[in-house]
Amino acid sequence: MNKNIVVAIDGYSSCGKSTLAKALAKKLHFIYIDSGAMYRAVTLYFLRNQTDLNNHDLIIDALEHIDLNFHSRDYQSHILLNGEEVSEEIRQMPVSDNVSKIASIKEVRQAMVKQQQKMGKTKNMVMDGRDIGTVVFPDAQVKLFMTADPKIRAERRFKELSEKGEEVSLEEIFENIARRDYIDTTREESPLVRAKDAIILDNTNLSEEEQLAFAMEQLTPFLDKI
Numbered sequence: 001m002n003k004n005i006v007v008a009i010d011g012y013s014s015c016g017k018s019t020l021a022k023a024l025a026k027k028l029h030f031i032y033i034d035s036g037a038m039y040r041a042v043t044l045y046f047l048r049n050q051t052d053l054n055n056h057d058l059i060i061d062a063l064e065h066i067d068l069n070f071h072s073r074d075y076q077s078h079i080l081l082n083g084e085e086v087s088e089e090i091r092q093m094p095v096s097d098n099v100s101k102i103a104s105i106k107e108v109r110q111a112m113v114k115q116q117q118k119m120g121k122t123k124n125m126v127m128d129g130r131d132i133g134t135v136v137f138p139d140a141q142v143k144l145f146m147t148a149d150p151k152i153r154a155e156r157r158f159k160e161l162s163e164k165g166e167e168v169s170l171e172e173i174f175e176n177i178a179r180r181d182y183i184d185t186t187r188e189e190s191p192l193v194r195a196k197d198a199i200i201l202d203n204t205n206l207s208e209e210e211q212l213a214f215a216m217e218q219l220t221p222f223l224d225k226i
Contacts, residue, residue: 005030005136005222007126007215008133010192011146013100014153016203017128022077023212025126028219033070033138035118035129037079038112039103040090046102047079047094053105063111073146093161093168093176100180103130104143113190113214130184132197141222143198144215152204153177162200 003200009017018034023031046053063156066083069080089095093160100106109131110206116127116136133143154174160169184192194200199218203211 002018004120004122004183005124005142006120006137006140007138008137008141008193008195008198009126009128009146010130010133010143010144010198011128011194011201012148013177013184014152014157015146015148016156016208017146018077019113020144020203020211020215021126021203024215024219024224025210027212027216028124028126028223031119031123031125032077033116033125033127034077034079035112035116035132036099037077038068039108039129040099041079041086042108042112043095043099043102044086044090047098053102054066059105059107063107063161063226066107067192068100068115088164091164092166093172093180096176096180099101100187102187104183106189109189121138121170130192131190133198134193143195143218144201144218145194146203147199148202148204150174150181156166189212204214 009021011017018036019024022032022035024030045066046062049062057202067082071078071080073160078085078089085111095113101155119125120127120137129136142182151174153178157173158168158170201211201214206214
């Protein structure tokens with residue numbers, strides 16, 4: 001087999017990156033890695049243990065006590081934090097309100113990037129996040145950069161949380177998205193930027209089927225290598 005294929009999907013929060021990544025992985029029979037879930041799990045650990053984000057030594061110590069593992073059911077990625085299934089809890093607002101801040105910490109990003117690169121060495125995979133095409137896999141064969149109107153992103157997130165029974169206002173979600181965008185794009189360590197060779201996918205007015213078709217079109221030249 002030729003060198004394994006890596007599809008890197010970056011973009012803003014609540015743009016549907018994971019939805020597209022899961023669909024691609026299922027269609028291509030690739031491994032799906034949700035890098036955002038990794039940062040969310042670290043955030044959950046820090047919140048639970050009230051880790052002082054201003055204390056470098058405590059951050060390093062906390063990271064040494066975090067063991068992350070993925071398992072898959074029906075192409076749905078589930079994450080384990082020190083053996084505990086936390087896939088639902090990491091999507092709740094307390095984590096959402098803090099994940100960008102914690103993900104901007106240099107030591108956190110270095111630890112996660114190291115794990116992500118190790119995962120991509122031997123498998124055909126789809127990975128989504130903020131710096132996959134720029135830092136984690138700068139040589140990825142296919143890079144997509146996803147964006148959408150902030151209002152649409154907030155409405156999608158509101159619907160998702162409401163369906164899970166979580167009580168949160170649309171205004172609160174909109175403010176959360178705006179704050180995360182600012183932190184993600186201005187942080188010093190691995191900021192969210194579009195890789196020069198990344199293809200922009202604005203899915204403001206696209207259905208899930210339409211964006212999957214667009215992504216598959218970009219992948220076509222590489223399918224004979226799989």
